[in-house]
Amino acid sequence: AQSVTQLDSQVPVFEEAPVELRCNYSSSVSVYLFWYVQYPNQGLQLLLKYLSGSTLVESINGFEAEFNKSQTSFHLRKPSVHISDTAEYFCAVSDPYGQNFVFGPGTRLSVLP
Amino acid sequence: EAGVVQSPRYKIIEKKQPVAFWCNPISGHNTLYWYRQNLGQGPELLIRYENEEAVDDSQLPKDRFSAERLKGVDSTLKIQPAELGDSAVYLCASSLRQTYNEQFFGPGTRLTVL
Numbered sequence: 001a002q003s004v005t006q007l008d009s010q011v012p013v014f015e016e017a018p019v020e021l022r023c024n025y026s027s028s029v030s031v032y033l034f035w036y037v038q039y040p041n042q043g044l045q046l047l048l049k050y051l052s053g054s055t056l057v058e059s060i061n062g063f064e065a066e067f068n069k070s071q072t073s074f075h076l077r078k079p080s081v082h083i084s085d086t087a088e089y090f091c092a093v094s095d096p097y098g099q100n101f102v103f104g105p106g107t108r109l110s111v112l113p
Numbered sequence: 114e115a116g117v118v119q120s121p122r123y124k125i126i127e128k129k130q131p132v133a134f135w136c137n138p139i140s141g142h143n144t145l146y147w148y149r150q151n152l153g154q155g156p157e158l159l160i161r162y163e164n165e166e167a168v169d170d171s172q173l174p175k176d177r178f179s180a181e182r183l184k185g186v187d188s189t190l191k192i193q194p195a196e197l198g199d200s201a202v203y204l205c206a207s208s209l210r211q212t213y214n215e216q217f218f219g220p221g222t223r224l225t226v227l
Contacts, residue, residue, distance in 0.1 A: 043218035103155030
């Protein structure tokens with residue numbers, strides 16, 4: 001069975017500062033990894049995903065995440081955040097068949113002016 | 114293209130009352146998921162459908178929860194009777210069968226049980 005740990009429940013950061021949201025997982029099989037974002041009063045949206053290939057994946061709005069198999073991590077980073085990035089971010093893992101989908105508890109990113 | 118539609122958005126009931134949630138997935142999506150999201154936690158899968166067949170309902174509390182997807186399109190999740198601990202956001206998601214990994218979520222139904 002898979003599990004996901006997001007150590008930081010809340011991350012406050014000033015606008016234009018860099019941010020890293022941490023995600024670690026455990027699994028006995030190979031995994032697919034995901035970051036979802038949930039803006040206030042909205043549903044979850046897929047931000048980026050790692051299925052195979054390059055370990056560095058990017059989203060269209062400047063976020064990136066790197067799959068590190070030895071560290072069993074998939075941390076999310078952005079070099080310069082905006083007020084509009086304020087949201088809840090969920091890391092998730094599934095098996096290679098897209099099943100056994102497990103979400104982490106989430107990290108609330110608050111971008112301060 | 115319309116996204117996943119859920120109704121109602123909010124529901125307040127007293128304990129022991131029944132409640133039902135409705136979900137209409139994205140057109141053409143074979144796979145439908147129901148999740149429960151407790152406050153401050155990530156979503157937890159309750160049930161997954163492939164067309165009209167429930168292929169994973171291992172986390173569904175079957176003594177009080179039931180779900181159906183009769184024609185393989187929209188779905189209903191029911192709780193009867195509701196308990197205080199059922200207060201949560203109930204999320205519906207859908208995906209194309211060949212791309213399980215790309216789930217599209219609805220806005221959810223926030224249930225409050227008094």
